[in-house]
Amino acid sequence: MEEETKNSDKLETIGVPSGWVLGPGRPSKQVSVRAISVPESPDASESPKSSSTRDTLVLGTLFGLWYLFNIFFNIYDKQVLEVFPRPLTITLVQLAVGTLLVIFMWIFNLYKRPKISSRQLATILPLAVMHTLGHLFTNMSLGKVSVSFTHTIKATEPFFSVVLSAMFIGEFPTIWVVSSLLPIVGGVVLASMTEASFNWAGFWSAMASNLTNQSRNVLSKKFMANKEDSLDNITLFSLITIMSFILLAPAAIFIEGVKFTPSFLQSTGLNVREIYIRSLHAALCFHAYQQIAYMILQRVSPVTHSVGNCVKRVVVIVSSVLFFRTPVSLINTLGTGIALAGVFLYSRAKRIKLKPKTA
Numbered sequence: 001m002e003e004e005t006k007n008s009d010k011l012e013t014i015g016v017p018s019g020w021v022l023g024p025g026r027p028s029k030q031v032s033v034r035a036i037s038v039p040e041s042p043d044a045s046e047s048p049k050s051s052s053t054r055d056t057l058v059l060g061t062l063f064g065l066w067y068l069f070n071i072f073f074n075i076y077d078k079q080v081l082e083v084f085p086r087p088l089t090i091t092l093v094q095l096a097v098g099t100l101l102v103i104f105m106w107i108f109n110l111y112k113r114p115k116i117s118s119r120q121l122a123t124i125l126p127l128a129v130m131h132t133l134g135h136l137f138t139n140m141s142l143g144k145v146s147v148s149f150t151h152t153i154k155a156t157e158p159f160f161s162v163v164l165s166a167m168f169i170g171e172f173p174t175i176w177v178v179s180s181l182l183p184i185v186g187g188v189v190l191a192s193m194t195e196a197s198f199n200w201a202g203f204w205s206a207m208a209s210n211l212t213n214q215s216r217n218v219l220s221k222k223f224m225a226n227k228e229d230s231l232d233n234i235t236l237f238s239l240i241t242i243m244s245f246i247l248l249a250p251a252a253i254f255i256e257g258v259k260f261t262p263s264f265l266q267s268t269g270l271n272v273r274e275i276y277i278r279s280l281h282a283a284l285c286f287h288a289y290q291q292i293a294y295m296i297l298q299r300v301s302p303v304t305h306s307v308g309n310c311v312k313r314v315v316v317i318v319s320s321v322l323f324f325r326t327p328v329s330l331i332n333t334l335g336t337g338i339a340l341a342g343v344f345l346y347s348r349a350k351r352i353k354l355k356p357k358t359a
Contacts, residue, residue, distance in 0.1 A: 055299075062296050067312050069289035071319045074147045076282035078324070081143035083270055088252040089260050090279065091136045095245035097283035098290075102238040114235045121243075123223055124236070128243035130216035136248070137209035144202030145195070147320035148328070148336070151313050152191045153206035155339040156184055158346040160214040168218050176349035180342055187339025194332040233294040241287070306347040314340055 080090060106113040141150045159181050165171040192198060220236070231239070258264075265272045297305050317336065321328060328336075 059296070059299055062292055062299070063308055066289055066292045066296060066308070067315050069285045069292065070312055070316055073282055073285035073289060074142070074151075074316055074320055075323055076278045076285065077139065078142050078147050078320075080275060080278050080282060081139065084265075084275060085143050086256045086259060087136060087139040087143050088248070088256045090282075091132075091139050092245070092248050092252040093260065093279055094135070094283040094286050095132075095241060095248060097280065098241040098287040099245045101284075101287055102241055105238075111234065111238070114231060114239070116239065120231070121239075123226075124239055124243065127216050127219050127223065127236075128240045128247060130212045130219065131240045132244040132248050134209050134213035134216060135244070137205045137212060141202045141205035141209060144199055144205065146197040146326045147324065148317045148326050149191070149195045149197055150202065150206050151317050151320075152195075152336045152339060153188060153203060154210055155313060155336075155343050156188050156207070157210050157214055158184060158343060160210045161217065164214050164218045165221075169222060174349065174352060176352045177346060180346040180349045183338050183342030184346065185342075187335045187337070187342055190335030191332050191339060192335075194329050194335065196327050196329075196332075233297060234291060237290060237294055303347055303350050306350065307344065310340060310343045310347055313343070 077090070081087065084090065105111040138150070138154075141153070162173045162177060162181065166173065192203065223236070262272045265275055293305075293309075296308065300308075317340075320326065
């Protein structure tokens with residue numbers, strides 16, 4: 001009886017009424033039912049090859065945009081800071097533009113607005129503090145020294161990452177990782193000794209940016225490890241941007257005052273239109289390259305992302321030297337090259353896992 005029910009269900013599925021009983025001895029009424037494969041429409045699925053090609057093109061486009069927006073951010077940011085040396089105000093403007101973009105995306109459902117608990121906000125707060133300081137120190141450095149030198153110093157980020165990871169999450173480096181840090185530190189020292197625009201304020205600002213940015217990354221790793229509190233990368237960055245704006249606004253107004261008004265800029269002899277346009281471009285490029293960096297991180301491994309970041313720093317340094325016609329000596333170039341080579345070795349060394357000792 002159970003077998004008949006199963007057969008009946010199969011027939012009904014392909015359009016044969018279940019009440020039509022087919023039996024032996026009635027050849028004229030006997031129907032043979034067989035399942036046949038129906039070829040799918042060409043649009044129904046993609047071949048693995050075409051899908052892989054499309055993914056490669058998308059990833060390549062994202063990397064290209066990441067580099068392009070980063071180049072333009074550094075150029076516009078440097079141009080504004082040269083004539084308006086108020087890094088607190090400039091950083092606040094960039095965070096304000098980013099905040100407006102996030103709100104715009106949430107209002108028009110371009111990206112889903114998250115539901116955040118008070119516990120999550122309390123956990124994200126230290127990340128926002130580190131992000132605010134990291135971005136501010138970068139702008140302070142760009143206002144004091146050349147773009148190329150700022151990014152040469154920022155090549156020491158792996159050193160801070162290794163130290164902070166060991167201190168706060170118990171992640172100790174392999175001998176290969178430690179070895180890769182030597183050319184990074186040595187290259188930065190060599191470049192600093194021969195840098196034409198060198199001054200201590202710009203140097204220590206870039207170093208402080210490394211410390212705070214890597215602290216943010218380590219704290220983010222701990223946050224994402226907690227499955228109950230974790231959010232996707234883009235949502236986390238969006239929340240950090242808004243919180244950073246709220247945190248920095250009082251300090252920027254108190255320390256530098258409200259100095260970004262048209263009347264004040266005109267009183268100092270600056271072209272208001274040019275300052276506003278370049279500041280807006282810098283802010284849009286900053287937020288765009290940060291968002292794209294997170295989009296890339298969702299598609300590739302952290303090691304691949306680290307290699308891409310190393311290449312990006314080379315592209316930014318070369319582009320800024322050409323655009324601003326920064327004077328560089330042979331030894332300075334050699335030091336920068338050694339440091340960047342060390343960063344590349346670091347990203348490769350992160351892939352090497354030591355074999356556990358057997359008893």
